[in-house]
Amino acid sequence: MADSIKSPASAHDLDLVALAATGGRAAFGELVRRHSSPVRALLRRMGADPATADDVAQDAFLAAFEQISDFRGEGTFQAWVKRIAARLYVKRWRREARRDALNDAPEAELAATPGEGGQADRIDLDEALKSLSEAERLCVSMCYGAGLSHAEAALALNTPLGTVKSHVKRGLDKLRQRLAPGREFGPAESKVNG
Amino acid sequence: MAEASFEMALDRMFAETPAFADAELFALRCEERMDRGWTTRRLLIGSLGAVGGLIGGGQLLGSGLWGRINVLSQESGHALNRGLESVLPQGFAPGGLAISAEAIWMSAALAVVAVGLALTRLVREI
Numbered sequence: 001m002a003d004s005i006k007s008p009a010s011a012h013d014l015d016l017v018a019l020a021a022t023g024g025r026a027a028f029g030e031l032v033r034r035h036s037s038p039v040r041a042l043l044r045r046m047g048a049d050p051a052t053a054d055d056v057a058q059d060a061f062l063a064a065f066e067q068i069s070d071f072r073g074e075g076t077f078q079a080w081v082k083r084i085a086a087r088l089y090v091k092r093w094r095r096e097a098r099r100d101a102l103n104d105a106p107e108a109e110l111a112a113t114p115g116e117g118g119q120a121d122r123i124d125l126d127e128a129l130k131s132l133s134e135a136e137r138l139c140v141s142m143c144y145g146a147g148l149s150h151a152e153a154a155l156a157l158n159t160p161l162g163t164v165k166s167h168v169k170r171g172l173d174k175l176r177q178r179l180a181p182g183r184e185f186g187p188a189e190s191k192v193n194g
Numbered sequence: 195m196a197e198a199s200f201e202m203a204l205d206r207m208f209a210e211t212p213a214f215a216d217a218e219l220f221a222l223r224c225e226e227r228m229d230r231g232w233t234t235r236r237l238l239i240g241s242l243g244a245v246g247g248l249i250g251g252g253q254l255l256g257s258g259l260w261g262r263i264n265v266l267s268q269e270s271g272h273a274l275n276r277g278l279e280s281v282l283p284q285g286f287a288p289g290g291l292a293i294s295a296e297a298i299w300m301s302a303a304l305a306v307v308a309v310g311l312a313l314t315r316l317v318r319e320i
Contacts, residue, residue: 025228032221040220041211054220061224062231125207144201145208176200179207 013077021068028065035078036061039085045129046089046141056092060085079147086146090156093138128178136171139164267299274298 009030011019019027039060043053064071064081071080129137142153143164150168154161214220 025225028228029221029225032224033217036217036220036224037214038209038211040214042208045208057220058224058227062227065228125204125210141208144204172200172204175204180200180203 014073017068017071017073017077020065025065028061028068031077032061035081038078039081042082042141042145043085043089045126045137045145046086047093047134047137048089052089052092056089057085060088063088075147082146083148086142086148087156090138090142094158125175125179128175131178132171132174133167136167136174139167140171140175143168263299267296271298 011027011030013031013034016024016027016031020031036057040053040057043056044050048056060081063084071077129141132140138157139153142148142156143150148156150164151161154164157164
């Protein structure tokens, strides 16, 4: 299957993964080309500055290359790398002794007053995330951007599950207020279960 | 958006990311780092191999094996000389160099190393 691939650019992700697992660095390079932007964007949404986001994204791709044989193809390659990147960023975040923000999160003020209907089209997610506290932003991005469950996020953050859940709930409430004011949606904790 | 749940909309928003203008540069940097990692690893393995080889060589020399090999190599050297004398014209010495037993063993060892390097290169090319 993977042996017959002539051009990495036209190959399927799983074929490239199979090639990379045999040491094919060109194949892995193509995977990086395809998926680096979403991974970098996720890290920025988690609160990393651009330089740190790029640094962690590179670390994540290198870690993915090292452990590529662990990727079973159960989800997408991009989702897998995003989870690795999110965990690496949290590790760095915790090293920088900023984890107190999780337990003592100040209530972030909304940067702008929610407008009338239709504003959701104009305020994008990146702007809306800025209205969240550091901890809320981190927890929401880990659970909705990286696809981690509340329990996995709590484990990565080394924080009680209840704390993560409450950060996610508060974060979702603020995002709902910013992105879709006046609209009715389902309960916040319905998707990602602990 | 009105019909969809907010969380589904949020999932979609998180999934929508613009392509970064420097994505190619980022990929190149990643590849550079991968190459650096491989070079470091190769150097590390090579150094450890060299150290291991020196220790092993020291152990072999200390075990008296060298004496036995010397006897063997002298016998094989004499045999080779006798063979060459029977084939080459009388008084012929290539380049004026005398062929000693040590030189033969060293040449054989270098040949093994050269074949090993060639095989490694061949495997990498395949």
